[in-house]
Amino acid sequence: MDDSEGKARRPARAGTATLSLAAPQRESAVVEIARQLLSQLLSGHLEPGTRLPSERQLSETLGVGRSTVREALKALDVLGIIEVRQGDGTYLRQSTSSLLPSAIEWGLMLGQPQVLDLIEARKHIEVIIAELAAERAGPEAVEELRAHLADMRAAADSTAFVEADVAFHLTLAQAAGNSVLNDILGSIRSLLRVWIRRAIQEAGGTETTIAEHAAVLAAVEQRSPEAAAAAMRGHMEAAAGRLHRSLHDDET
Secondary structure (H helix, E strand, O other): OOHHHHHHHOOOOOOOOOOOOOOOOOOOHHHHHHHHHHHHHOOOOOOOOOEOOOHHHHHHHHOOOHHHHHHHHHHHHHOOOEEEEOOOEEEEOOOOHHHHHHHHHHOHHHOHHHHHHHHHHHHHHHHHHHHHHHHHOOHHHHHHHHHHHHHHHHOOOHHHHHHHHHHHHHHHHHHOOOHHHHHHHHHOHHHHHHHHHHHHHHHOOOHHHHHHHHHHHHHHHOOOHHHHHHHHHHHHHHHHHHHHHHHHHHHO
16 A cells, blocks of 8 residues: 555544634622632631721722622631621631632632522532432441431530531432542532531521431431432421521621
8 A cells, every 4th residue: 555545544634613602701899809808818828817807998998899898708708718706807717728629629719609509509419319328328328327416416516516417418428329429529528517517506506407317317217219308308408598597697
């Protein structure tokens, strides 16, 4: 075979695709302010516990309305980066290092709407996880869930309770036997701690949360996917409601 025959048999080079692209729109003021604040707060130049300027001061410095500043701060608050103390001011939390990987990976510094979208997505993911866990959980996983629920009941303080609560959800995700769902939930475990803490503070106690988890566990033990999904849906809707109310309380 000569060179001309080899060339003739080579496939023709495909043409370059024509893509319909548009320039990205300018980010909203809330997004931009949230990013600037996040960059400043996590730069290492501020000591944990440092008090931030007031909403009025930030508003004047940035040249935007106080409502815009409030929305940006609320996004950082729900991520656990800052702490809003009613009547006292806003402070950089004592420890934020554990939040950095998930916060940056998920792009949650882009403002409160994205945070609320993730809360909504988590609600549906958890329902699917509970349904699958009821089908697939083995005896060891069920025992682990029982142990985590027992730890929640015996928790001496909110920190211990939150850790047991998070462990319950992560064990349930592992029992579901779906690596993608497990990875998704595992990647936001730091945020789960923040959300659970806020939710139980809003509830004023842990009894309701414990009862909701017990209902999920009972359905898994009975191997009833429908009951597990319903129990988790109830828990997620109640928890999301408490979290949303806590955000509303920050505005008042």
